[in-house]
Amino acid sequence: METELVLHKTAIFFEYDVKKQFQIVLVSIKESNQMAHMDRKMNRLALEKSPYLRHHALNPVDWYPWGEEAFEKARKEDKPIFLSIGYASCHWCHVMERESFEDLDVAEVLNRYFVSVKVDKEERPDVDHVHMSFCQAMTGDGGWPMTLILTPERKPFFAATYLPKETKGQHMGLLEVLARITALWQEEKERVLSSADFAVEAVLSVQKERKEGDLDDEIQKKAFASLISIYDEHQGGFFQAPKFPLTHHLFYLLWYYKTTGEEKALDMLEKSLMSMYKGGLFDHAGGGFYRYAVDERWLIPHFEKMLYDNALLSRLYLSAYAVTGRALYKKVSVRTLDFLLEHLKDGEGAFYASMDADSEGEEGKFYLFEKEELLSLLGEERGKEFARFYGVEEKGNFEGKNILNLYEKPLQDLLEEEPETIMESRKKVLMYREQRVQPAMDDKILSSWNGMVLETLSMAGRLLEEKRYTNAARDLFNFIEEKMTDEKGILHGVYREGLGETEAFLDGYVHVLHGLLALYENTLEKRYLSLGKKLGDQIIERFFNGKVFQLSGKYHETLSIPAEEIFDSATPSGNSEAVRAMARLYSFTGEERYLQVMEKVFMELSGEIIENPKGFSGILLSYDVWMHGPREIVLSGKREDPVFREMLKILQKTELTGITLAVHDPREKEESEKIFSFIRETENGAASVFFCKDHSCSLPVETVEELLESLMKF
Incomplete structure (x- = not known):
């Protein structure tokens, strides 16, 4: 049967005589099984800073990091590039490594017929994003580990996610994929190159051919619908299922409720917040959120803990607390922030990227409990109370063990204070859990995710009047400014064992900028605004x-x-x-x-x-x-004035999504005018608040009572 390459839209499919293709590769393994007797040596990834890449340094696969050395080898030896993209806390990345990348047969095939390149997606979001675009176009799906085959000129012609070593039913195995692609490359390379060109042009055309339309205010109703x-x-x-938090949708619901008064938006938001907290997505023993739930009930999580999820979710619950006044949301936010400060914070103020899903080779093992284990730890009476409270079952709710959860708790119980005995038992359970083998930590520091944390900590310090969060935000920005910015003022994307080589990408710049603006709103120090403006100018110029x-x-x-x-x-x-x-x-x-x-x-x-x-x-x-102009609140007056201080306290406890807060002392007019375009003040310099829309301001509000009334309407 002739090997055939079939193109359909942007997808690429292969049809083969399987027996013929396997002979090419598998016979060569039998003829030369040298690797079975070789001493295991470190490959080039041992020289990388990324924990994910270093983790693969002892694989028998001759890995290269993404770079010209690998591409030159591919061109010189006329071999396709095997590209594998993942990240340190990814469970299925670990599975594929154990099954395939530590396997001598797979390594022999890759080393003989391919140039193998390993990428940490968090270190190179650009490489990840581009190849995810191809993966989704070719397969209709995407995820990690991501597996692609490229021409020596780095044009993809095959894409998949996790692949087992051997074919299982309709799920093609990695060895079969490699055999078939090797045959294609050797026998029909021109058609492969042509298909790669086609794939690149197809994905490029999607970027170039934007749909046209005229936006109007109806778009917000359509978005809500x-x-x-x-x-x-x-x-x-x-x-x-699977269910991700999708915080941007939930922030939108909060904004939509605030803007329109639409109660359904608030109901959707609150049900989501309650459900995510009640289920297993939240770590009820140690605080913080896992990445996503694999079931529709939010009960069974995928156990890795990511810095970005926890930064965004703690900010979301904090915003919901500021709008609704529900103490439960404050508690969830604080427990999440405390998890970050206690477990992901390094010694100099920055935050690590993630904690692994696995420990001792098992997903979730660190976080799971057997009922008898808890009864033995806490005693019969306290143990049974704790088990009832957190839904612990004799048979377990996940693979014979238990994920702590509040799934069966009625809403009213959640809104009440936890019993003192439960809090005491939880501390004891947490101390017991900490003695287990800990999940691995990805201790690289990303400017993008740390920017998210900077915004959240700054907001928490302001809304909760908690100096420890404000101080943590200051420490974090000092780290970014001193350790992640080079002598030319260029922000870098990664710090680990020194400054990473690559400049930060768009996400790094914008999240640090948002963190700076939030730090200004907290501290009212104009330096942070000036630095934020500088970053904004760099973003426009560079991106x-x-x-x-x-x-x-x-x-x-x-x-x-x-x-x-x-x-x-x-x-x-x-x-x-x-x-x-x-x-x-x-x-x-x-x-x-x-x-x-x-x-x-x-x-x-x-x-x-x-x-x-x-x-x-x-x-x-x-x-x-964009369409109607910004909404601004200007507080003007002398900082030592008691009325000014009371007004400031009220304003700093306000949820500010879509609103800009500027604070102005008439004695600092010249300095303020260098930054703000809408500074207002009364003739006598008295404490007053101006409510502005599109830089046009109301008459001043001069009493605390008037301020509270005006805030309700603004």
């Missing part, structure tokens, strides 16, 4: 292409297609966060160029937003600033 269409009425959250923001900037490596992050996914897209940054800077400074950049992005994406508004909930938070 689109979220209703994917909302789980029974369990909260969106879609069925804006005249239409949208690109994930990789003008000084980054050129990939096979531009890395453009348009749609929100597990987190808000780079464009969503960059436009939010432009909106905030325009609101603070009044400089038209920030507005003009926003306008160009909205105009470029308008058709896409209209067609799929739920894919753009992040960017739609900034729509009103």
